Amino acid sequence: MARTTGTVRIVGTGLLGTSVGLGLTPQGVDVVLDDASPSALALAFDYGAGRHARADDDVALVVVAVPPDRTAAVVAAELAAHPRALVTDVASVKGPILDELAATETDTARYIGSHPMAGRERSGPIAARADLFVGRPWVLSAHADGRAGAAEVVEALALDLGAVPVHLAADRHDAAVAVVSHAPQLVASLLAARLIDASYETVGLVGQGMRDVTRIAGSEPAMWVQILRANAAHVAPVLTDLRDDLDAVLQALDAPDAAGSPRALADALAAGNSGVARIPGKHGVDLKLTGLTVLIDDTPGQLARLLTEIGDLGVNLEDLRLEHSPGAPIGIVEVQVAPEAASPLVDDLTRLGWRVAG
Structure with a gap:
């Protein structure tokens, strides 16, 4: 059951906004979408990220997912348009948005900035994914004038999307x-x-x-x-x-x-x-991993078969990289595993007919 309750309004149906909608709607959360671009909005609707807004919508949470130079203005407009809603944003800077809101004397009691540390090289709703935030940090930047309980609402949103809430003041986040x-x-x-x-x-x-x-x-x-x-x-x-x-x-x-x-x-x-060495592993701790290089034929289904057989062997993959040189008849798959799993995995893969190069 989703922790997020009430209607969630998403303003901006690019990569992040549409991904938020795609992650929430399967959990039964009522998601309303809005965007200045009719084509982006239509795509987000078609992908199932949410529904059209209605005049009687009782919005509980607004997620502003517009470009950084428009974020503060849209946050201020949403605060005014939805006087009972909490408003957050997903911009990758936090301090300048607070400064701009303060300069316009916007009441920020119902605003809390946030930033999911997730993205892709591609942009727009066509690149959105429901699992974009899974396992990724989601920074919450509370401020002195914020309403009590605001952080818990955005924490619930992050958790529903599979993210890990992290609390950082705006200036510390930006640094x-x-x-x-x-x-x-x-x-x-x-x-x-x-x-x-x-x-x-x-x-x-x-x-x-x-x-x-x-x-x-x-x-x-x-x-x-x-x-x-x-x-x-x-x-x-x-x-x-x-x-x-x-x-x-x-x-x-x-x-x-x-x-x-x-x-x-x-x-x-x-x-x-x-x-x-200080970069956390996928489980949030520093892991010293061992890499194995497996050569696979450049034919359909080979990578899927390799991953399936590694899973059947009970080995947990920590990371994977795939390389294929143009014209080469083979692909190179580097798998990262815990050190204690490496030697048995080499033996098992070799027994199953795979070519392990290192």
Whole structure:
């Protein structure tokens, strides 16, 4: 049974808004959709994310899922239009929205900002998924003028969508996402841009490492300009520190045989090891995983059969990556498992006829 009660109004039927609707409607939650774009709204209706608004709707919760430069204005309008409803938003910045609401003297007692740490490179209702938020953090940013109990309402929403509620003040949230989301977007985009003038032969050598690092570079530029402008004060220091680290690496590469250069390169790489070791595993703890590389034939059903047989062996996959070079007759599947499961899995897969490369 859903924890969310009453009618939920979603304003903005892009990726996040439509995904919220798709996650709530199967649980019996009454979801109303609205969007300035008739075509986006029609798609969201067709996908089953909610229903048309009615004049007599008694809205309990409004979820504002519009671009960041419109969020504050829409929040203010929804607070005025639905005087009994709690209003939240899912924008990726929190402080500037509060500041804009304060500047317009909007009563924010019924407003609490939130931000699900989930997304895709694709946008719009066509990219929406009911499971988009499963296992992902959903940040709640309460403020001093907020109504008691507001956080619990948004917590219920996050839990119904399979997310993990996390409480962070607006400024702390904005500083955190600068490190884990906003700066990485720029870094990925700048690195991917190196491929523009690369030769065909060079691009043909792109492997999983480059794909992993640049995956988010396919995101929509217009949206990210808004996000980066809103959070510039927190993103700039992160990039400044990165620039300093790059300068040190460049100095070492300019004279790779000079005293101290090997150490500088090793320190940079070791720092990366230390940083990535802090990223939580899917169960919320630091996990040291073991990777196995399995070669599969490039024929229909092979990947599904591999995953099924791993499941039948009772092994829990922590992560999976798939790589396929153009024209190659095989695919490369890297599975990440707990260390204690790795050796038995190699033996079992080999017995079942799979080619385990490492």
